[in-house]
Amino acid sequence: MFRPGPKNLITDVAGLKVGHATDDAVRTGVTVLLCETGWAAAVDVRGGGPGTRETEALAPENLVGRAHAVVLAGGSVFGLAAADGVAATLSAQGIGLQFRPGSPAIPVVPCAVLHDLSNGGDKNWGLSPPYRDLGLRASSAARRDFALGSLGAGRGALAGMRKGGIGSASLDCRGGLVVGALVAVNSVGSVLMPDGKTYWAWPFELEKEFGGAGPPQSAMDLSDPAPDEARLLAIGRLRPGANTTIAVVACNADLSSVECKRVAMMAQDGIARALRPAHTPFDGDTVFALASAELALDESVLRAAQIGRIGSAAADCLARAVARAVYSAEHL
Amino acid sequence: MFRPGPKNLITDVAGLKVGHATDDAVRTGVTVLLCETGWAAAVDVRGGGPGTRETEALAPENLVGRAHAVVLAGGSVFGLAAADGVAATLSAQGIGLQFRPGSPAIPVVPCAVLHDLSNGGDKNWGLSPPYRDLGLRASSAARRDFALGSLGAGRGALAGMRKGGIGSASLDCRGGLVVGALVAVNSVGSVLMPDGKTYWAWPFELEKEFGGAGPPQSAMDLSDPAPDEARLLAIGRLRPGANTTIAVVACNADLSSVECKRVAMMAQDGIARALRPAHTPFDGDTVFALASAELALDESVLRAAQIGRIGSAAADCLARAVARAVYSAEHL
Numbered sequence: 001m002f003r004p005g006p007k008n009l010i011t012d013v014a015g016l017k018v019g020h021a022t023d024d025a026v027r028t029g030v031t032v033l034l035c036e037t038g039w040a041a042a043v044d045v046r047g048g049g050p051g052t053r054e055t056e057a058l059a060p061e062n063l064v065g066r067a068h069a070v071v072l073a074g075g076s077v078f079g080l081a082a083a084d085g086v087a088a089t090l091s092a093q094g095i096g097l098q099f100r101p102g103s104p105a106i107p108v109v110p111c112a113v114l115h116d117l118s119n120g121g122d123k124n125w126g127l128s129p130p131y132r133d134l135g136l137r138a139s140s141a142a143r144r145d146f147a148l149g150s151l152g153a154g155r156g157a158l159a160g161m162r163k164g165g166i167g168s169a170s171l172d173c174r175g176g177l178v179v180g181a182l183v184a185v186n187s188v189g190s191v192l193m194p195d196g197k198t199y200w201a202w203p204f205e206l207e208k209e210f211g212g213a214g215p216p217q218s219a220m221d222l223s224d225p226a227p228d229e230a231r232l233l234a235i236g237r238l239r240p241g242a243n244t245t246i247a248v249v250a251c252n253a254d255l256s257s258v259e260c261k262r263v264a265m266m267a268q269d270g271i272a273r274a275l276r277p278a279h280t281p282f283d284g285d286t287v288f289a290l291a292s293a294e295l296a297l298d299e300s301v302l303r304a305a306q307i308g309r310i311g312s313a314a315a316d317c318l319a320r321a322v323a324r325a326v327y328s329a330e331h332l
Numbered sequence: 333m334f335r336p337g338p339k340n341l342i343t344d345v346a347g348l349k350v351g352h353a354t355d356d357a358v359r360t361g362v363t364v365l366l367c368e369t370g371w372a373a374a375v376d377v378r379g380g381g382p383g384t385r386e387t388e389a390l391a392p393e394n395l396v397g398r399a400h401a402v403v404l405a406g407g408s409v410f411g412l413a414a415a416d417g418v419a420a421t422l423s424a425q426g427i428g429l430q431f432r433p434g435s436p437a438i439p440v441v442p443c444a445v446l447h448d449l450s451n452g453g454d455k456n457w458g459l460s461p462p463y464r465d466l467g468l469r470a471s472s473a474a475r476r477d478f479a480l481g482s483l484g485a486g487r488g489a490l491a492g493m494r495k496g497g498i499g500s501a502s503l504d505c506r507g508g509l510v511v512g513a514l515v516a517v518n519s520v521g522s523v524l525m526p527d528g529k530t531y532w533a534w535p536f537e538l539e540k541e542f543g544g545a546g547p548p549q550s551a552m553d554l555s556d557p558a559p560d561e562a563r564l565l566a567i568g569r570l571r572p573g574a575n576t577t578i579a580v581v582a583c584n585a586d587l588s589s590v591e592c593k594r595v596a597m598m599a600q601d602g603i604a605r606a607l608r609p610a611h612t613p614f615d616g617d618t619v620f621a622l623a624s625a626e627l628a629l630d631e632s633v634l635r636a637a638q639i640g641r642i643g644s645a646a647a648d649c650l651a652r653a654v655a656r657a658v659y660s661a662e663h664l
Contacts, residue, residue, distance in 0.1 A: 002555035048594060048636070171557065179557075188640070193535070200535075203525065203554045215547040222535045223334035225503065225511075225644035229637060238637045262380060266611050272601035277644035279598050281636040304380070304613040305561060305570045308520070312557035312609035 004206050005170035010180035010321075011144040012170035013250045015039075015292050018182065019142030020152030020166070021134040027121025028074035030082040030134040031152035031166060033182060033248050034142045036095045039290045041067035042260035043110060046268050047244060048281035053080045054110040058257065058288075064108055065257030068095055070248050070288050071111035071135065072153040072184045078129040079113035079153075085135025112246040112286040114186040116156030118236065149328035153184040153246070158237070159275075159326045160190035160228055167325025169209065169317045176252070176295050179310055181267070181317035183247040185325040188237065188282045189275035192326075194227055195220045201274035201323040204316045210327035226277065237282070244284035245271050245322065249314035255291035259307050264289035266311025270318030289314065336538050337502035342512035342653075343476040344502035345582045347371075347624050350514065351474030352484030352498070353466040359453025360406035362414040362466035363484035363498060365514060365580050366474045368427045371622045373399035374592035375442060378600050379576060380613035385412045386442040390589065390620075396440055397589030400427055402580050402620045403443035403467065404485040404516045410461040411445035411485075417467025444578040444618040446518040448488030450568065481660035485516040485578070490569070491607075491658045492522035492560055499657025501541065501649045508584070508627050511642055513599070513649035515579040517657040520569065520614045521607035524658075526559055527552045533606040533655040536648045542659035558609065569614070576616035577603050577654065581646035587623035591639050596621035598643025602650030621646065 005012025015035060022029035042065070043058045057064040069086050073079030087109045090096055096105030117123055138152065150157075150165045157164030164187070170180035185191070191199055198216040199205070205212065232238050249267045264287045271285055272278045279285050297306045337344025347367060354361035374397070375390045389396035401418050405411030419441045422428055428437030449455055470484065482489075482497045489496030496519070502512035517523070523531055530548040531537070537544065564570050581599045596619045603617055604610045611617050629638045 001553050002557070046597060171555075173557070203532075206555060214551075219546075221333050223503075223538060223648075225334070225505070225648050226637075226641040229641060233634065233637060238634055238640070262613055265378060266609065269601075269604035269608075269610055272604035272647075276601075277598065277640060277647065278601055280640040280643065281594055282640060302565065302570055305558075305565060308570070308609060308612040308614060309558040309561060311612065315604075315609065316555075316557050 003172050005172050005178055008170055008209060009168045010170060010182040010250055013178050013180045013252050014294060016250060017142035017144055018146040019138040020146060021137035021141060022151045022155045023130055025122050026130060027119050027156040028116050029152045029155035030073045030138045032086050032138040032142060033070045035290055036068055038066045038068050039292050040065060040255055040257045040260050041290050042257050042264050043288045044264035044268055045286045046279045047283035047285035050284035050286050051077055051113040052286055053083055054108060057108055058110060060258045060261055066108060067110050068107040069109045071109055072246050073113045073131055074116040074153050074156050075131050076113055076115045076117050079131045080111055081131040082135035083109040083111040085132040086139050089136055089139035110288060114157060114184055114244040114246055115242045119156040121156060148324055149332045154325060157184060157186035159185045159187050161231060162326055163329040165325045165329030167321035169320035169324055171313050171317050173313055179251045179313040179317055181247060181249045181321040183318060183321045183325055185245050185322050186243055187245045187275050188243045188280050189277045191275055191323055199323045200276055201319040204319045210323040239282060243282050246286050247318055248288045249318055250290040251310050252292045252294040253310060254293040254296050260289040260291050262307055263311045263314050267314040267318045270315035274319040274322035335504050337504050337510055340502055340541060341500045342502060342514040342582055345510050345512045345584050346626060348582060349474035349476055350478040351470040352478060353469035353473060354483045354487045355462055357454050358462060359451050359488040360448050361484045361487035362405045362470045364418050364470040364474055365402045367622055368400055370398045370400050371624050372587055372589045372592050373622050374589050374596050375620045376596035376600055377618045378611045379615035379617035382616035382618050383409055383445040384618055385415055386440060389440055390442060392590045392593055398440060399442050400439040401441045403441055404578050405445045405463055406448040406485050406488050407463050408445055408447045408449050411463045412443055413463040414467035415441040415443040417464040418471050421468055421471035442620060446489060446516055446576040446578055447574045451488040453488060480656055481664045486657060489516060489518035491517045491519050493563060494658055495661040497657045497661030499653035501652035501656055503645050503649050505645050511583045511645040511649055513579060513581045513653040515577060515650060515653045515657055517577050517654050518575055519577045519607050520575045520612050521609045523607055523655055531655045532608055533651040536651045541652060542655040571614060575614050578618050579650055580620045581650055582622040583642050584624045584626040585642060586625040586628050592621040592623055594639055595643045595646050599646040599650045602647035606651040606654035
């Protein structure tokens with residue numbers, strides 16, 4: 001029996017800190033994940049309406065391949081400015097790439113945003129959207145303990161017809177290997193089967209982390225491939241970019257950026273298993289993967305087998321984090 | 333309650349024919365799907381060790397974007413020759429792109445292969461691997477009715493620690509829309525939960541098409557992200573290209589090649605839901621999507637919503653087809 005890490009948060013991967021900044025009047029927020037020493041990083045985008053920044057710096061054929069922070073933000077395109085606040089904060093602390101002594105440190109801060117512009121909050125910001133400031137605040141708030149549910153980047157989120165939010169989970173993979181996930185769930189798809197109580201992610205739940213309801217106790221009709229389509233159309237949710245599941249998975253192994261890419265790709269399966277449908281034209285599903293290099297992989301075992309195991313663990317953690325996001329938004 | 337099409341095969345999408353050719357001595361085979369009028373087509377590759385042909389012709393930025401057949405083959409790189417046999421057969425019948433009267437018809441025949449070279453069959457073919465001939469035979473055998481299980485491209489396949497094979501399923505999506513899937517399952521991952529009897533795909537099963545066992549009746553430990561790793565390492569299965577789930581999904585709607593790409597991407601979620609782990613470094617998971625244009629999408633409904641519904645149906649069909657492949661290989 002594998003167990004979550006001590007906090008059951010992505011910050012069980014040593015060296016990570018997470019901070020939220022929430023604006024209740026605007027009904028939005030920002031969540032930042034700091035990995036200040038510049039971790040190997042990659043990204044995999046599978047939604048039909050993504051909103052991102054600095055993803056090309058993480059492409060395998062490009063040179064950077066590492067990140068000093070990852071930002072998840074509400075606010076659609078305006079939320080991309082949250083990374084400005086984070087980059088300024090880190091650079092002022094001397095964190096980032098340093099090409100020449102005396103020039104500013106250059107932190108690489110990839111970012112993905114979700115759409116919460118239609119949620120009824122006060123969006124009359126004119127020329128001054130709040131996201132850069134929220135990025136500054138989230139950076140200052142970052143620590144190893146952080147809350148889940150309806151706050152930070154998940155403050156204004158919806159998951160299908162329910163309240164979305166921030167989720168996280170971790171797995172102690174033994175031998176010193178730790179894997180974790182952090183997600184803001186704002187999906188078209190539902191985390192629950194049509195009975196309204198069985199989580200799609202139930203097989204992966206550990207220690208009743210999202211209520212312990214388990215598998216369904218009675219038969220139900222699961223044959224409709226788009227059960228909420230009519231209701232989602234009616235409320236205008238079926239628009240490109242109007243929904244998104246944005247996530248980060250992390251581990252403490254010494255993965256390269258290219259190996260992180262495979263982990264990010266496999267982690268998308270956690271979204272597929274926890275949400276149905278997923279990866280639709282209306283989602284912007286994006287998964288970042290980070291690796292701290294604290295732990296050298298076991299050279300006596302095929303390296304790619306260990307990448308596969310980490311990717312599978314990342315998928316499981318992400319499925320659990322998605323379910324915990326909605327569970328926490330409703331119950332905490 | 334949605335129902336499968338009359339045959340519960342991909343050939344419920346009108347205009348498709350499927351043919352198998354099997355070589356029991358070599359323990360291999362070829363499965364061809366014919367769409368002779370040249371259907372809109374796309375492909376999505378997510379495995380770490382793919383073996384493919386003509387995938388670039390289906391890339392959104394390129395010009396072709398359609399196919400006259402899709403070939404699934406055993407034989408790893410040698411299996412790519414199966415498409416030679418299929419292309420020759422179709423061209424001789426005048427099927428394909430025709431640039432100038434009198435020049436040979438040019439059929440576009442994308443192909444994906446799986447690895448069955450280590451399964452104990454007689455592979456001493458020297459300079460004459462059997463795959464081109466198997467491609468010719470499979471083309472001749474193509475019809476609307478075809479068998480599932482351990483034959484064609486699935487003859488030498490393994491699914492985790494079990495026998496793999498060919499699976500298929502369809503869904504009548506109402507309003508004249510039909511979606512189907514065809515798959516050859518040769519995965520690292522298992523179709524069954526660790527109790528050895530619950531299919532991961534159980535939520536999607538229709539009409540007891542893979543035994544009707546339903547959800548698990550008792551608790552089990554699902555926490556190990558790579559439950560079969562040690563056994564798979566021991567038998568040499570954890571090699572790049574040594575495993576693969578290769579599939580085709582199809583519908584009768586008037587999708588463009590780019591819209592087929594989104595359907596192929598969403599269909600990968602069916603692999604994620606039916607197999608765990610999926611999309612590993614050792615799989616070559618590849619999904620083709622085809623659309624016949626028989627049915628014009630309903631212009632009164634947002635077009636992208638209908639793409640999303642087709643993609644979700646394709647994911648469900650593919651999950652069911654994966655489970656049926658292994659069920660059929662063991663029970664038929």
